[in-house]
Amino acid sequence: MVSSKDVAKFAGVSQTTVSRVLNAPETVKEKTRQRVLDAIETLNYHPNAIARSLVSNSTRSIALVSGPLHNPFFADSVTAIIQFARLQGYQVTVHFEDLGSNESVFESLAKSKVDGMILSSIYLEDPIFSKLSRFGVPFVFFNRKPVEPSHFVEIDNVHAGRLGARHLLDLGHRHIAWVGGPQTMSTFAGRYAGFREVMNENGYVTKPSWTVVTDTSPQHIHKQMIRLLKEKEKPTAIFAATDSIAIYVLDVLKSMGYRVPEDISVLGIDNVTWSGHSSFNLTTIGATYPKNLGQVGVEILFSIMESPSEKWIQKTIPVHLIPRGTTASI
Amino acid sequence: MVSSKDVAKFAGVSQTTVSRVLNAPETVKEKTRQRVLDAIETLNYHPNAIARSLVSNSTRSIALVSGPLHNPFFADSVTAIIQFARLQGYQVTVHFEDLGSNESVFESLAKSKVDGMILSSIYLEDPIFSKLSRFGVPFVFFNRKPVEPSHFVEIDNVHAGRLGARHLLDLGHRHIAWVGGPQTMSTFAGRYAGFREVMNENGYVTKPSWTVVTDTSPQHIHKQMIRLLKEKEKPTAIFAATDSIAIYVLDVLKSMGYRVPEDISVLGIDNVTWSGHSSFNLTTIGATYPKNLGQVGVEILFSIMESPSEKWIQKTIPVHLIPRGTTASI
DNA sequence: CGAAAAAATGAATACGTAACCATTCAAAGG
């Protein structure tokens, strides 16, 4: 591997000068600078970012801990985050949450000395949180928030739940099933709370057997849906906690011969890009905000990376209903 | 930042011993080892991977250059690659191809000293190829191959094109449009060649205005489809070069009121997970191979990383038709 | 022309770790 010393020897200068040519070109005489640049070119020298990181104590890379890409929400946000980071000259190492064995993910993060972390994967009360804080690396949550104070960006989950419930009630639905994820995650907890509030306010109960908790995997959603549809009394509408869940629900319903929305209405939350696809045409609830949630998160991350603030930056983005074709009056 | 020196001082041993506790625990006496481990615990020490990389000349990370995640093929393969790499203790930095300005991606790769690279993004004849070779880092292509000899894994693109053409001809279609991507990419070139071969063998021509070249973005596909559907003579079937394209074609067709397959048949290639979704139920052509193509690629990468081989590892995976609901006889 | 100021360059060091070589320590054998 060719180093700056090799370049220095070749150009007949000191290693210091080579370093200067790269980092402060204006401080070195035109003539020698050209000689060094020529040497760099002929030797095909590339500065070693590892060594550079060691002294500068900055890797120009951030870590992203994301949910699974089969959820279009995450496919969208991962894309936005990587693109934005690149514009700032940062690389992104991507990790996936791994329910249960997240430990090893964080273990590797602790060592790799990233300059910042952005993560969507955390439980409301997560022991990992205190570990994170001890790393001394700035971190931001998007689409999740822990109970401890922290930087985060999320949509107004409670209001999203409320809006959805109201929409379905307005359409005349009274038998509404909820298909969500673990209540230990802020997203699901908030959305469900909003849904339930409105139901109760209007004197309707949320039947326990119509409240489905899944691990958000296609397989599990499939299994749970089969169970739900075997009930003697069937719901007339299904409120899915995320578009991703809703899309898998649609899959099950259609494959079983149900017509949507004629036989049953389906509603999601997130307004992922795919939901607008005419094959889904999913009614959903999404941010009143053009920017991707992941990008908002990474913007916050960079702002606290360059000027650490004692204040917590916490954004809750308002939401609105996006009516499309999967919901109809009863 | 707490270093191994700090741990050493705290435990009353030398830095060397701390290093040994981590890398060769059996060579240090039980008692002192325990003392060091305690010190590590109390000081919350995490070995600095950067410094470690500098001396070991290995970052335990690989770079992935992927196509866009709105293409489910890449969402699938990125997931498979990251998961597999993690099992080997490797991190993955993800980059997206950026048609035109790939330079900057490779510039950052040159510096970051990854242990290997896996990439889907390259043209048949790409000036980037020679740069890559000079890095001295093992690299593998998946779903793409350059003209220069290299390691790669792909599906049998030509045969996929042939299979698709035959399928549509067997169903009685004669007016078949092709919607693909740049012919400068091996995937598109191979698939189109196979399609064309079979058409010509059977005495049918491929009408130029029915051969649509897109940049594979949803927007461009949309625009080109509108143009295609304005032709006075309309195709009865559309052969899309990828499932991703096919899915966007479906979007356009459905939003314009076409029924698939009654009015028009649609066929894709790749057998991405989403294609089996009942909202698409896309007839497609895919590998006769349970493993994700990206994973096959990263397996090859790790094998050449641990034992560099002079021989090129080149896998072309056989394909078969997966008949579903978007194709029907005329 | 000569002194002072400014510009350009070089030598030495630190970053945190692993590895090599040297040294100390403990155990075993006579």
Added chain:
DNA sequence: CCTTTGAATGGTTACGTATTCATTTTTTCG
């Protein structure tokens, strides 16, 4: 109890860069 052997530990250096401080070279101007 002393010697030999092997185990355990410590000192030093290298990895490739940026940075600080010292030194040399060039420029400026009286």
